[in-house]
Amino acid sequence: MSGDRLPEGLGEFGRIRDFFAPLAGPGGLGLLDDAALVDCTPGHRLVVTVDAMVEGVHYLADDPPDLVARKLLRVNLSDLAAMGARPLHYLLTTALPRTLGDDWVARFAAGLAEDQQHFGVDLLGGDSVATSGPAVLSLTAFGEVAAGAEIRRGGALAGDRIWVSGTIGDAFLGLAVRRGDYPNLASADRDMLVARFQLPEPRTALGPRLAGIAHAMCDVSDGLVADLGHIRDASRVGATVALDALPLSPAARRLVAGDPDLGLRLATGGDDYELLFSAPPEASAAIERLAAELGVPVTAIGIIEAGAEVRLVDPDGRSIPIVATGYRHF
């Protein structure tokens, strides 16, 4: 692990020693070396992904630092889950403004510590640098999957059912609440929606269990319609989704009841970090049993078809025009 010096406080080397070295696993070599070591399980492949978050773009400057850290880790674990991989390790890069003090970094590291324990992962190393702009945080996550068991975006077949885990649109609404929208919403609903924006729940248990069941999978980060577009592009198929079939939380359902146009925006909003997958119709019973066993709700929302179009349809089967998809940031 390497770091720049800061003129005040602990400095980068002090922050690494005090806050990050305690998070290191055996492969991190105490964060004392130029690089880290990763052992590979025979018969397995390593799965790697990186996602960055920018202050003011992917999170708000006054979001609690522990939640920022946990979201940064979780969005990457969601990518691993979407490939059917089990999470193992991560590397962390922080570019922080000099105005962010040691306390912020301590709380950020405490969030990582909490989620490391929850998800069974450890820190391999990283880099910390200073920036005159907003904080830029980048995390590389490492997982593993039995060779051949990885679930790609490109395997969807016409006739597959399309499924999604959890509920859709809560994070989009949570961000709106954080920005001052829906001032009259009940506080329990507000808290739930904001929590879904600040702390996604990556489906790390469900993803690997869908190996051999799902034909194609990705996570919902850009928005359900846009991410279904990624499966379409990689699989060279079309897809039709019933807007009314999308699983909504009770809070989202209440808001949609007062604003019917909102339903479409939830389908394009993003930041859900749910799993979106296709599977043959005969797998439906196995999927429902698995969902019940893991306590993760899943919902069938549409079908894969020949063609090259992602369509949202109303209860009468009419296409609903989609204006913009996947533009998730503020």
Next chain:
Amino acid sequence: MSGDRLPEGLGEFGRIRDFFAPLAGPGGLGLLDDAALVDCTPGHRLVVTVDAMVEGVHYLADDPPDLVARKLLRVNLSDLAAMGARPLHYLLTTALPRTLGDDWVARFAAGLAEDQQHFGVDLLGGDSVATSGPAVLSLTAFGEVAAGAEIRRGGALAGDRIWVSGTIGDAFLGLAVRRGDYPNLASADRDMLVARFQLPEPRTALGPRLAGIAHAMCDVSDGLVADLGHIRDASRVGATVALDALPLSPAARRLVAGDPDLGLRLATGGDDYELLFSAPPEASAAIERLAAELGVPVTAIGIIEAGAEVRLVDPDGRSIPIVATGYRHF
């Protein structure tokens, strides 16, 4: 690979498609999936490292984008070489201001393409986001090493000779030249020093060949004295280096001749990306043969001792006070 949308030009998805997808190796899955796959060679361990560069901190805003990209890759390959690892792949994260156009990104990608071919590595994926601040670039490099052949910082033993590859201080001087210092320097010297700052030469051939020879190794990124301090900390030894023994380029030698105090600053300046290693005295002949075979100069500069101090000494063996070490950025 994932990306934010931009309102103009190709947008992030277009940039990924046009500039970065052509750089992807087989494990990158065409940059179409949530994550990438890495196969591990049996009997080997994966070596991973990440280094970030910030515009205005680690490079200058008007540095050529292809050189910025190549430096970003090379500083990471230097970390792999310092562990004795052979480079394989990389992940790339860019946080770019919206004012940086497609042309800048195209030239940045062209630099990566050139160095990919030179070093035999390929792109696995990445993330691209927008920032309102200066560009922040982060690269995760993957290499491999035969299990047990990795060279750590912690293996130095009292009695080892200390060696360094190449020359020291050129990048420090090259940055000074870029900032307007040494206006009367001959243009060939200026060009050489600036090139050493903008385009380091990671010792990817030498590093892996030092397995079984070097007891401890790191690369010189923070400055020779600071990096020797990292070996000291990890190995729990002391070290004495003769300042006059440091290998200097002819250009650096000319500048030191006119300013004797400069020699010490070159020993603490950083950004050299040379290999600094310790080895038992009986390995000296093998090291010199290897250096001749590879065409990489190496120089013995000091010895590892019992104790906990890194000392620079003058020709009479007197300690030279070291004021600040490892503060490498501007």
